[in-house]
Amino acid sequence: GQSLEQPSEVTAVEGAIVQINCTYQTSGFYGLSWYQQHDGGAPTFLSYNALDGLEETGRFSSFLSRSDSYGYLLLQELQMKDSASYFCAVLRHGSGNTGKLIFGQGTTLQVKP
């Protein structure tokens, strides 16, 4: 089996930096992804770490350490529109040489003025 643990809620102020951690217990996965979902909306892709280390995409960065079974999403210069749920997900090995995403339960980020 597999499980991913994330904090359920995080609160931060506009302009600040916030880090959302994700620890996992799984094996045989290609990489760690992060998705954002606004209320009533579809999950949208943010970033993917296939290898250990930091990936940066604009205000968002993501980190993976396979040896520590740990990753995080770092959001900088927070804006009100960043208020949303954030999900880490492992891309697990699947049938037919393809992968399937297994999601954590999500972290609700509230950005305050």
Next chain:
Amino acid sequence: DTGVSQDPRHKITKRGQNVTFRCDPISEHNRLYWYRQTLGQGPEFLTYFQNEAQLEKSRLLSDRFSAERPKGSFSTLEIQRTEQGDSAMYLCASRAGGSPTNEKLFFGSGTQLSVL
């Protein structure tokens, strides 16, 4: 709009009825996924297709659930004899083929099912 589209957006049904949802993936994507999401939880994997072949089904997919992708394009998810516990958002996603590490899934807006 060339994103993933799902129909209907909302479905209200009575317990015991059958329902069917449709997903149209991005046209060049040969991988198609179905997920279920309940309030405050992450999407739960149900099943996925590579072209028309259904390659894997979750244990969550009881025998009341069936999914098809007859021509490797659109897909349908049918739930027979619906139960109140089936109430959830049903999400469809697709991605391009090639490397298994082509990681980016594109999600549709989902079908919200309410079973009364």
